[in-house]
Amino acid sequence: TSSRIAPGQVISPLSRINGNKSYITLRIFKEQSSGDWQIHVGANSGHPKPVGYFPKSLIIGLIDKPVEISFGGYVKHRKSRPSPPMGSGYVFETGRAASFGILKLIDAQGIDHNIVADLPSSTDGKGCYTPSKIKWAQFFYGGPSCAD
Numbered sequence: 001t002s003s004r005i006a007p008g009q010v011i012s013p014l015s016r017i018n019g020n021k022s023y024i025t026l027r028i029f030k031e032q033s034s035g036d037w038q039i040h041v042g043a044n045s046g047h048p049k050p051v052g053y054f055p056k057s058l059i060i061g062l063i064d065k066p067v068e069i070s071f072g073g074y075v076k077h078r079k080s081r082p083s084p085p086m087g088s089g090y091v092f093e094t095g096r097a098a099s100f101g102i103l104k105l106i107d108a109q110g111i112d113h114n115i116v117a118d119l120p121s122s123t124d125g126k127g128c129y130t131p132s133k134i135k136w137a138q139f140f141y142g143g144p145s146c147a148d
Helices: none
Strands: 024-030 037-043 049-054 098-100 104-106 112-114 139-141
Touching: none
Parallel strands: none
Antiparallel strands: 024 037, 037 049, 098 139, 104 112
């Protein structure tokens, strides 16, 4: 429903390790009146605005059941061997890795709760881009180039 953001779009301006940081806010929630899953996005402290939705008709089997939401990423370059870096190119132990922060769950009453417990994660199995555990409602991810 929005022409200002689309799947796969590059966030601009990019964050810089020792410079300005860019932020996005993602809100995904089930609208109680329609049962549709709404997606709102905001950039750099802007209030999240609606950009699209998943109609309840697409997810009939989940209408009244718990829902799992997954976030992920991948890196790919057709001429790159080894594979290119992910995020900032730093692993989470350095304190300079890319991150997701202020993770919250919005319940059926619209009340948000910080996610402070660790959640399941997975990697490519090569150990190239391993995420950190969730701590203080945030986690770090990414890493340098990795041999295939």
